[in-house]
Amino acid sequence: MSSSVEQRRSPLPASLTSAGPQPDRSAPGQRPGRRIRERLAGAGFLAPAVLLVSALLLFPFASTVYRSFFDDRRVSGFAGLDNYGLFLSDPVLTRSIQNTLMWVVGTVALPLLLGLAIAVLTHTGGWSRVARLVVVLPYALSGSAVAVVWNFVLTTDGAANQMLKALGLDSLAQGWLLEWPGNTLVMIAANTWQSAGVAVILFLVGLQTIPPETLEAASLDGAAGWRKFWYVVLPQLRTVSVIVVGTSLVNGLKSFDLIWVLTQGGPGRASETLAVSMYQETFLALRPGAGAAVAVVLTTIVLIASWLYLRRQLTPKGN
Secondary structure (H helix, E strand, C coil): CCHHHHHHHCCCCCCCCCCCCCCCCHHHHHHHHHHHHHHHHHHHHHHHHHHHHHHHHHHHHHHHHHHHCEEEEEECCCCCCHHHHHHCHHHHHHHHHHHHHHHHHEEEEEEHHHHHHHHHHCCCCHHHHHHHHHHHHHCCCHHEEEEEEEHHHHHCCCHHHHHHHHCCCCCCCCCCCCCCHHHHHHHHHHHHHHHHHHHHHHHHHHCCCCHHHHHHHHHHHCHHHHHHHHHHHHHHHHHHHHHHHHHHHHHHHCCHHHHHCCCCCCCCCCCCHHHHHHHHHHCCCHHHHHHHHHHHHHHHHHHHHHHHHHHHCCCCCCC
C-alpha cells in the first residue's frame, strides 16, 4: 500500500532535493568589487572635509605642539618641557589657571541656571515675547561691543557707582575692574549677560518639544509645581542641557575679547585667563615657545573637559 502511494507522488526536481538553497555563484565575485567602489565613493565625498579640517585645525595644532618644545631664541633650540614647567614656576600663569577655572564654573553654571529659569518663566504668557527679546538681544552683540557697554558701567565713575551713590550706598562704590578677584567675577557676570540668550533659546526649543500628553498625565497623577518640573520636565531637557553646558564650557575657556577690552588682563596681569596669557606670551612678551605651551594646555583642557562631560551625559543609564 505504501509503495503504491510513493509511486503516485510526483518526483521532486533535483534542485529542491539538495540540502538548502544553492548560493549565487556570481555574487561572491561581484560583492567585493561593489563594496570597494562604495567605499571609494564615500571616501571621495569625505575627502574635501577631511582635508579642510586637517589644513585648518590638525596641522596648526601639530605645529603648535612642536613649537612648544623649543625655546624663544631666534635660532630656536630644543627646550624639552621647560615651557610647560612655567605653569609651576611662573606666578602669572598660576593665576591664569585660577582665573580660567573661575571662568569655567561661572560661564557654565550661570547661563545654565538663568537660561533655564527665564525659559520656563517666559514659555507662556502674554509678555513672554518681549521678555525673550530683551534677554536674547545681547547675544547678537559681539564680545567687544559687550565689553564697551560694561566698561561704561564698571569704571570708577561709571553707572554702577553713580547709582550706588544716588541710593546713599557710597560705601559699596569701588573700582570694580581694579582688584582681583572682583574684576574676574564682574567680567563673568558681563559674559553671562551676553551668553544667557542662547541658553534661553535652546531651552525654549526643548520645552516646545515636550509632548503635552506627558504633562497631562503628570497632572492627573497629582504632580504639580516644583515636583512636576523636577520629575517630568527637567529629565526631558537633558539633551538640551548637554548642548548648553558644552557650548558654555568651550566659550568660557576661550574667552578673550571681553577680558582684553575691559582690563587687558590687568592690573598687573592679575585677571588673565589662559586665552589671554597665550596672546600675552606670544605677541607682547615675544615668547612664542611659552605661548605655544599655553595654547596646548588650553586645548587639552577643552578636549578633556568636553569629552568627560559628554561621555557621562550621553552614556545610557545602567551601562
